[in-house]
Amino acid sequence: MEFCRTHFLAILSLVLLFPRTTKGWGEDGHAIICKIAQPRLNNAAAEAVQNLLPKYAENDLGRVCSWADHVKFIFPWSSALHYIDTPDNLCNYQYTRDCKDENGLKGRCVAGAINNYTNQLLSYGRDSDSQYNLTQALLFLSHFMGDIHQPLHVGFTSDRGGNTIDVHWYTRKTNLHHVWDDSIIETAEQRFYDSDMDGFIDAIKKNITKEWSDQVGDWESCDYTKTTCPNIYASESIKAACEWAYKDVSENSVLGDDYFSSRLPTVNLRLAQGGVRLAATLNRIFS
Ligand SMILES: [Zn+2]
Numbered sequence: 323m324e325f326c327r328t329h330f331l332a333i334l335s336l337v338l339l340f341p342r343t344t345k346g347w348g349e350d351g352h353a354i355i356c357k358i359a360q361p362r363l364n365n366a367a368a369e370a371v372q373n374l375l376p377k378y379a380e381n382d383l384g385r386v387c388s389w390a391d392h393v394k395f396i397f398p399w400s401s402a403l404h405y406i407d408t409p410d411n412l413c414n415y416q417y418t419r420d421c422k423d424e425n426g427l428k429g430r431c432v433a434g435a436i437n438n439y440t441n442q443l444l445s446y447g448r449d450s451d452s453q454y455n456l457t458q459a460l461l462f463l464s465h466f467m468g469d470i471h472q473p474l475h476v477g478f479t480s481d482r483g484g485n486t487i488d489v490h491w492y493t494r495k496t497n498l499h500h501v502w503d504d505s506i507i508e509t510a511e512q513r514f515y516d517s518d519m520d521g522f523i524d525a526i527k528k529n530i531t532k533e534w535s536d537q538v539g540d541w542e543s544c545d546y547t548k549t550t551c552p553n554i555y556a557s558e559s560i561k562a563a564c565e566w567a568y569k570d571v572s573e574n575s576v577l578g579d580d581y582f583s584s585r586l587p588t589v590n591l592r593l594a595q596g597g598v599r600l601a602a603t604l605n606r607i608f609s
Pocket residue numbers: 345346347390391404465469
């Protein structure tokens with residue numbers, strides 16, 4: 323898909339005006355991950371990101387982290403790249419078995435997309451007329467690194483990652499997927515941070531440097547021959563989906579304080595890991 327740069331940027335600014343869709347962490351979840359990642363970039367990666375970001379983002383990756391959700395209607399081929407369907411109740415993930423779209427096309431899943439856009443970005447600065455749109459590649463990669471850390475983006479096939487499981491979030495009717503995209507995050511922001519996303523981000527950042535400081539090196543590291551490790555992130559997600567998201571939930575369950583307080587630590591952890599790994603991946607790409 324070839325777009326001239328001006329055309330692409332015009333579409334970019336247009337699509338930001340469209341209302342949010344709810345696939346992948348919601349707007350806040352993605353923004354949180356990108357805002358955790360950007361200050362962790364080394365000089366080379368920070369400079370490359372600044373060069374590649376569209377002007378209207380004002381060098382704030384968090385502002386365009388949900389772009390990939392807004393362009394599904396212009397790029398219908400990209401819809402399958404936001405998630406992975408795994409076999410019902412197995413609670414594990416295998417790339418060769420699971421990374422495909424609904425038509426069985428291999429590699430068309432969020433793990434395959436992360437590998438693909440990482441490889442595209444590796445041509446940055448090496449090839450002056452790269453065949454790729456690297457702005458697009460950066461925005462897709464930043465978004466998909468978030469999606470792969472949302473446990474229900476690596477969910478069961480028959481319920482489409484919890485999308486077909488109707489539940490109540492306190493008194494409001496919704497579905498289980500949406501609870502993990504948005505509701506837990508929104509409730510945490512309202513309850514503990516005066517509805518201020520930046521307060522929530524600061525709390526997660528503090529945990530990264532204190533409570534989780536001895537694990538961060540493990541999160542960042544990857545097989546030494548690889549630039550990014552989406553298979554690890556996807557395996558963790560389906561495990562968390564079984565242990566936390568799906569657990570004790572059935573059609574029409576009412577989810578309230580017990581569910582919220584026992585699942586919030588997992589949401590915090592996945593947002594932190596998503597941010598740390600997005601930064602680590604970009605640092606490896608551009609160094
Ligand atoms: Zn998404």
